Amino acid sequence: xxxxxxxxxxxxxxxxxxxxxxxxxxxxxxxxxxxxxxxxxxxxxxxxxxxxxxxxxxxxxxxxxxxxxxxxxxxxxxxxxxxxxxxxxxxxxxxxxxxxxxxxxxxxxxxxxxxxxxxxxxxxxxxxxxxxxxxxxxxxxxxxxxxxxxxxxxxxxxxxxxxxxxxxxxxxxxxxxxxxxxxxxxxxxxxxxxxxxxxxxxxxxxxxxxxxxxxxxxxxxxxxxxxxxxxxxxxxxxxxxxxxxxxxxxxxxxxxxxxxxxxxxxxxxxxxxxxxxxxxxxxxxxxxxxxxxxxxxxxxxxxxxxxxxxxxxxxxxxxxxxxxxxxxxxxxxxxxxxxxxxxxxxxxxxxxxxxxxxxxxxxxxxxxxxxxxxxxxxxxxxxxxxxxxxx
Numbered sequence: 001x002x003x004x005x006x007x008x009x010x011x012x013x014x015x016x017x018x019x020x021x022x023x024x025x026x027x028x029x030x031x032x033x034x035x036x037x038x039x040x041x042x043x044x045x046x047x048x049x050x051x052x053x054x055x056x057x058x059x060x061x062x063x064x065x066x067x068x069x070x071x072x073x074x075x076x077x078x079x080x081x082x083x084x085x086x087x088x089x090x091x092x093x094x095x096x097x098x099x100x101x102x103x104x105x106x107x108x109x110x111x112x113x114x115x116x117x118x119x120x121x122x123x124x125x126x127x128x129x130x131x132x133x134x135x136x137x138x139x140x141x142x143x144x145x146x147x148x149x150x151x152x153x154x155x156x157x158x159x160x161x162x163x164x165x166x167x168x169x170x171x172x173x174x175x176x177x178x179x180x181x182x183x184x185x186x187x188x189x190x191x192x193x194x195x196x197x198x199x200x201x202x203x204x205x206x207x208x209x210x211x212x213x214x215x216x217x218x219x220x221x222x223x224x225x226x227x228x229x230x231x232x233x234x235x236x237x238x239x240x241x242x243x244x245x246x247x248x249x250x251x252x253x254x255x256x257x258x259x260x261x262x263x264x265x266x267x268x269x270x271x272x273x274x275x276x277x278x279x280x281x282x283x284x285x286x287x288x289x290x291x292x293x294x295x296x297x298x299x300x301x302x303x304x305x306x307x308x309x310x311x312x313x314x315x316x317x318x319x320x321x322x323x324x325x326x327x328x329x330x331x332x333x334x335x336x337x338x339x340x341x342x343x344x345x346x347x348x349x350x351x352x353x354x355x356x357x358x359x360x361x362x363x364x365x366x367x368x369x370x371x372x373x374x375x376x377x378x379x380x381x382x383x384x385x386x387x388x389x390x391x
Contacts, residue, residue: 027097031090031145033110037097049075049086049093059084059095067207069150069215071224074231076146080157080208085149089227092149105156112152113145144228147281154285161205162292168198172299176306183310195303202296209293212286222275222282323389330379334372341368 023039040048042056055072058065058079070077076087083105084095092113097106172194179187215221345364383389 025096025098027094027106029092029094029106029109029113029149031113031115033113035097035106035110038093045086045093049088051075051077051086059086061096067204067211069211069225071221074227076150076225076227078150078153080153081160081204083153083157085153087146087149087227089144089146089231101160105152108152108156109149113148143277144226146225146227147278150225151281154281157208158285158288158292161201161208161289162295164201165205165292165295168194168201169295169299172198173302176302180306180309183313191303191306198296198299198303202293202300205289205293205296209286209289212282212289216279216282216286219275222278225278226275326383326389327380330376333379334376337375338368338372 023041026038026040026045028036028038042053045051046053046056051072055070055075055077057063058068058070058077061084065079067081068077068079070079074088078085078087082099082101086093092109094102094106094109096102172191175187175190175194179191341364380389
């Protein structure tokens with residue numbers, strides 16, 4: 001009986017642990033920037049935002065998926081490095097809000113998600129400041145909620161990748177210059193690690209750039225990101241004075257902050273497939289991520305040039321060693337001739353021409369030395385004539 005109770009208790013505890021492990025921490029940010037921390041499993045998220053499991057799987061940190069900006073009927077699934085979010089027309093669900101990399105994004109969303117109309121002038125402010133704020137209010141109100149959230153995410157990821165690139169540049173260029181001045185195992189290992197880090201960072205930047213480029217090349221994908229327009233197009237207009245992004249809207253003022261100076265006073269006719277507002281937003285961050293990729297490309301070219309320079313130096317040292325080997329081999333040949341003559345005279349063979357010639361040893365030594373030196377000079381002169389050694 002006791003064993004049965006312990007088994008039931010263990011099974012209940014295991015189920016509770018499994019259920020707790022399935023829960024994930026999310027933060028919900030509404031249109032006013034107010035956040036609510038939620039502990040939800042994937043099924044609760046699917047019911048909350050009406051999303052399929054295959055789309056939610058893109059946000060699983062245990063699975064390796066490339067950077068993705070996916071538009072669905074009622075949501076935008078955002079997977080950009082450490083930013084894993086679900087954006088609807090009314091709220092933003094951000095995963096792991098207590099992560100050190102995600103906390104600044106949460107704070108930025110809370111600051112920028114509320115429409116500018118929520119900020120009003122105090123009684124002591126000047127009229128010019130009030131007029132300027134009125135203009136900014138109308139522009140921000142015309143910018144859909146989902147695009148404000150998307151802009152914060154794109155700005156955060158582009159800034160993060162650019163900061164990583166700048167940090168890598170500050171470490172790589174001095175290391176490469178030090179390597180060119182002194183080739184050592186320590187410097188080579190340091191440059192090898194920096195090159196590996198650069199390759200990984202380039203792949204990360206390239207994935208984000210490819211996703212933005214793919215979105216910009218397809219108007220239908222960009223049209224899927226207009227959640228507010230689709231929401232208003234399928235429901236009656238409310239009396240709350242919310243901005244209207246329906247397909248039948250005759251004209252709207254394009255108020256993107258990215259292109260505010262060039263489009264503040266321009267009004268265009270909106271058609272059903274008009275994605276100019278989103279296109280301007282994506283192009284701005286595409287140019288920024290393109291600039292980051294160009295920095296990494298320049299760094300890679302600098303590394304390649306440094307490798308070529310080091311290879312040239314090593315080839316030069318190798319050629320110098322070959323020249324030294326040639327000189328040593330030539331000297332060995334000459335000494336071998338000298339040794340041959342000494343070996344001949346050192347044989348225990350009776351001969352008579354050495355008798356009564358006291359100076360014969362001296363002349364043999366001098367003649368053999370002259371012949372050996374002449375052979376050495378001839379070999380060196382021939383090698384220089386053929387360009388085998390330097391002058």
